Amino acid sequence: MELPTVSGQELALWRDRAKQDAIAAGVSPDEVDWLLEEVADLDKLSLRLESFKERSQIPLKQPLSVLTELWQQRLQDRMPVQYLAGVAPWRHFSLKVATGVLIPRPETELLVDLAVRAIQASPTPDLASGYWVDLGTGSGAIALGLVEALPNATIYATDTSAEALAIARQNAIALGFGERIKFCQGSWWSPLEALKGRVSGMVSNPPYIPTSEIARLQPEVARHEPLLALDGGSDGLDCIRHLVETAPDYLCPGGIWLIEMMAGQAKQVVQLLQKRGCYDKIQIFCDLANIERFALAYRC
Ligand SMILES: C[S@@+](CC[C@H](N)C(=O)[O-])C[C@H]1O[C@@H](n2cnc3c(N)ncnc32)[C@H](O)[C@@H]1O
Known part of the structure; x- marks a missing residue:
């Protein structure tokens, strides 16, 4: 199945907004980048340097509208970001997680x-x-x-x-x-x-x-x-x-x-x-x- 895509500029706007909302809700804005690493397959460097902004099409595992809903769940329901992404890093593994299992620490x-x-x-x-x-x-x-x-x-x-x-x-x-x-x-x-x-x-x-x-x-x-x-x-x-x-x-x-x-x-x-x-x-x-x-x- 073809993945939804978004332009770098559009994603940058979404990211800025999500970070502002996170700060207002007392959640670390770094979690936005963690989520984007998982759902947009962006690496830390391109997020830090914002080089992803130049890309015309970035494939997303979820459409931007779904990401917005997930982020609201993070801020309003306090749902851990690992459950939203469905994965948690542990040692050098990326482990699937869902609300039926503890997020490995x-x-x-x-x-x-x-x-x-x-x-x-x-x-x-x-x-x-x-x-x-x-x-x-x-x-x-x-x-x-x-x-x-x-x-x-x-x-x-x-x-x-x-x-x-x-x-x-x-x-x-x-x-x-x-x-x-x-x-x-x-x-x-x-x-x-x-x-x-x-x-x-x-x-x-x-x-x-x-x-x-x-x-x-x-x-x-x-x-x-x-x-x-x-x-x-x-x-x-x-x-x-x-x-x-x-x-x-x-x-x-x-x-x-x-x-x-x-x-x-x-x-x-x-x-x-x-x-x-x-x-x-x-x-x-x-x-x-x-x-x-x-x-x-x-x-x-
Ligand atoms: C603190 S979590 C640890 C999960 C995982 N080992 C980790 O470190 O991320 C404790 C686990 O023990 C399981 N558990 C609770 N009672 C149990 C029992 N009587 N027998 C076996 N497992 C049990 C829970 O379902 C849960 O998965």
């Missing part, structure tokens, strides 16, 4: 690097080539990071959300990893009974926001991201507690347990791991904003 990218470092730091042989699981896969981001970083591993990804799994599967196929990630619907480990005692590593970014705090999050998150991806119960630790409790049945000796958590949860997560009595070398890592964000442990 930049800090979560570090989980993949931490998993690789944990393997390198471990005396247990063959951890890089065994079974790895991403529990609560959402868009499939972590599973995709792992499959690329661990070329000899077999990756399983679970989620209770059928909508999330459908998107994760599409992302895996689009990136050429459809054969290497096995997606299973179900709660945490429950679809993976057959892997008991054999898993080299578990990575998860579970829901960890205390229920009472969700309504106070930015409207972009509270109104539009799936509650199932956010709500960690009364103290935010329900899912993490479950993963501490259940993982020892599935991890091989020396296997890696690695999660993302919220600021302020590190001390309690360390206590939970210690109390379980099946983990050693428990460590906390910070994200790029220096927030204690990740907990790592090895199955004894």
Whole structure:
């Protein structure tokens, strides 16, 4: 199907107006350019230098009238721009997203690097080539990071959300990893009974926001991201507690347990791991904003 087109001049006028409206609504005007990169396939340089203005025809994935409606949704409904564009950048992937999945966050990218470092730091042989699981896969981001970083591993990804799994599967196929990630619907480990005692590593970014705090999050998150991806119960630790409790049945000796958590949860997560009595070398890592964000442990 032929794409709609617009002249560079017309698009420049639309962009200026959209940026002014963004500023008036307290939204970063840079998001306009991010949206244009996605829907008009313009690169950062041509947007910064405004060289696109000279072009007589710029193909758009959506007509300008639809873009205007989308931008109004961004400003009035506080719909995140990634949902409007239908994609989110994560590591060097461009992942499909929709309102049924959490928008993968930049800090979560570090989980993949931490998993690789944990393997390198471990005396247990063959951890890089065994079974790895991403529990609560959402868009499939972590599973995709792992499959690329661990070329000899077999990756399983679970989620209770059928909508999330459908998107994760599409992302895996689009990136050429459809054969290497096995997606299973179900709660945490429950679809993976057959892997008991054999898993080299578990990575998860579970829901960890205390229920009472969700309504106070930015409207972009509270109104539009799936509650199932956010709500960690009364103290935010329900899912993490479950993963501490259940993982020892599935991890091989020396296997890696690695999660993302919220600021302020590190001390309690360390206590939970210690109390379980099946983990050693428990460590906390910070994200790029220096927030204690990740907990790592090895199955004894
Ligand atoms: C914070 S999101 C993380 C999504 C993705 N891994 C990421 O980092 O962008 C948590 C995910 O856990 C899933 N989830 C919630 N409860 C679950 C459960 N009982 N079993 C498996 N997945 C669950 C949600 O559907 C959501 O996709």
